[in-house]
Amino acid sequence: MSLLQQNPSLETTAPGEELTKGSSHIVWASVSAGVIVTIAIAVYVIAGQKPAAATGEVNRAVAHLMHRETAGFDASGAPMPKQEFDQVLLFTHVKLHNQSKDPLFLREILSNITLPDGVHHSYAAPPTDYERLFAAYPELVSLHGKSLGIDETIPAGEWLEGDFVSAFRMTKADWDSRKSIDYGISFRYQPELKLTSNIQVSEQ
Numbered sequence: 673m674s675l676l677q678q679n680p681s682l683e684t685t686a687p688g689e690e691l692t693k694g695s696s697h698i699v700w701a702s703v704s705a706g707v708i709v710t711i712a713i714a715v716y717v718i719a720g721q722k723p724a725a726a727t728g729e730v731n732r733a734v735a736h737l738m739h740r741e742t743a744g745f746d747a748s749g750a751p752m753p754k755q756e757f758d759q760v761l762l763f764t765h766v767k768l769h770n771q772s773k774d775p776l777f778l779r780e781i782l783s784n785i786t787l788p789d790g791v792h793h794s795y796a797a798p799p800t801d802y803e804r805l806f807a808a809y810p811e812l813v814s815l816h817g818k819s820l821g822i823d824e825t826i827p828a829g830e831w832l833e834g835d836f837v838s839a840f841r842m843t844k845a846d847w848d849s850r851k852s853i854d855y856g857i858s859f860r861y862q863p864e865l866k867l868t869s870n871i872q873v874s875e876q
Contacts, residue, residue, distance in 0.1 A: 723771060724771070724863070724865065725770065725771065725772040725774075725776060725859065725862045725863075726768055726769060726770055726771065726772070726776055726826070726857070726859065726862070726865045727768075727769045727771060727865070728766055728767060728768040728769060728857060728865055728867050729766065729767050729867065730764060730765070730766050730855065730867055730868075730869045730870075730871060731765045731766065731767060731833075731871075732763075732764065732765040732871070733762065733763070733764045733765075733853065733869050733871060733873045733874075734762075734763045734764075734815055734873070734874050734875070734876055735760055735761070735762050735763075735847065735873055735874070735875050735876070736760070736761040736763065736812060736815070736875070736876050737758070737759075737760050737761075737844050737847060737875065738758070738759050738760075738761065739756065739757075739758055739759075740756070740757055740758075740759050741754055741755070741756045742754055742755040742756075757841055758841070758842060758843045758844065759839055759840065759841055759842070760839070760840045760842055760847050761805075761812075761837055761838075761839055762783055762785075762794075762837065762838045762839075762840065762853075762873075763815045763835060763836075763837050764783065764835065764836055764837075764838070764855070764869075765817060765833065765834070765835045766820065766833065766834070766836075766855070766857075766867065767831055767832070767833040768826060768831065768832045768833065768857065768865075769826075769830075769831050770826040770827065770828055770829060770830055770831075770832075771829070772828060773828050773829075774828055775825050775826065775827050775828060776825070776826040776859045776860075776862060777823065777824075777825055777826075777859055777860040777861070778820075778821075778822060778823060778824045778825070778826065778832070778857070778858075778859060779822065779823070779858040779859055779860050780795060780796070780822055780858045781795065781796035781820070781822070781836055781838075781855060781856070781857055781858070782794070782795055782796075782855065782856040782858070783795075783796065783838035783840075783853070783855055784853065784854050784855065784856065785840060785842075785847075785850050785852075785853050786850065786851040786852045786853075786854075787842070787846055787849055787850055787851065788849055788851070792840055792842065794838035794839055794840050795838065796820070796822075796836035796837065796838050797836065797837050797838070797839070798821070798822055799819040799820075799821045799822075802819045802835075802836065802837055803819070805837060812876075814876070815835075815876065816835075817834065817835035818833075818834045818835060819834055819835055819836065820832070820833075820834030820835060820836045821834075852868070852869075853868075853869045853873065854866060854867060854868045854869060855867040855868075855869070
C-alpha cells in the first residue's frame with residue numbers, strides 16, 4: 673500500500689474535537705451522581721427525624737372576668753394604698769400524650785393571649801394557688817377540676833389530663849379584642865409543645 677493512500681482509521685480530527693469527544697457522557701455521569709447524592713441526603717434526613725415526644729389538645733377553656741381591689745396593707749400588716757384593676761382568669765383543661773419511649777417530665781405551662789398590642793403571657797398557677805383561688809372565691813367552684821401539677825411525670829405511651837388557671841391583668845375591652853389563645857407546654861430535656869385553642873372560649 674502506498675504511503676500516499678489514506679487509512680480511514682487514522683483520519684485526523686478537527687482541532688479541539690478530541691477534547692469534546694465523550695463530554696456528554698461525563699455530563700450525564702455528573703448529573704446522575706448529583707441525583708444519587710441528593711436522594712441519599714434526603715433519605716438520611718428523613719430517617720433521622722423523630723416524631724414529637726408529646727402531643728396534646730385543649731378540651732375546655734373558660735374565662736372569668738373580675739374587678740379586683742388590693743388589700744390596704746402589705747404582708748407585714750403595714751398600711752399601703754389600695755389598687756384597683758381588672759383581671760381575666762383563664763381556666764383551661766388539656767390532655768397530654770407521651771408518644772415517646774421514655775417518660776416525660778412536665779416543667780411549666782405558659783398561656784399566651786394575642787392582643788392588638790402584642791402577646792400577653794401568664795404562667796399557670798401551681799396546684800396550691802389553684803386550690804387557694806377556689807377557697808377565696810367559692811362562686812367559681814363550678815370551674816374546679818383536677819389540677820395539673822407542675823413536675824408531673826407522664827410514663828411512656830400514657831396520657832395526662834387536668835386543669836390549670838392563668839391570670840391576666842386586662843380589661844373586658846382588651847379581652848374582647850383578642851386575636852388568639854395558645855399554650856406552651858414545657859418538658860425537661862424536650863422541645864416545647866405548643867397547643868393552639870381552636871375551641872370556643874366561654875365566659876363565666
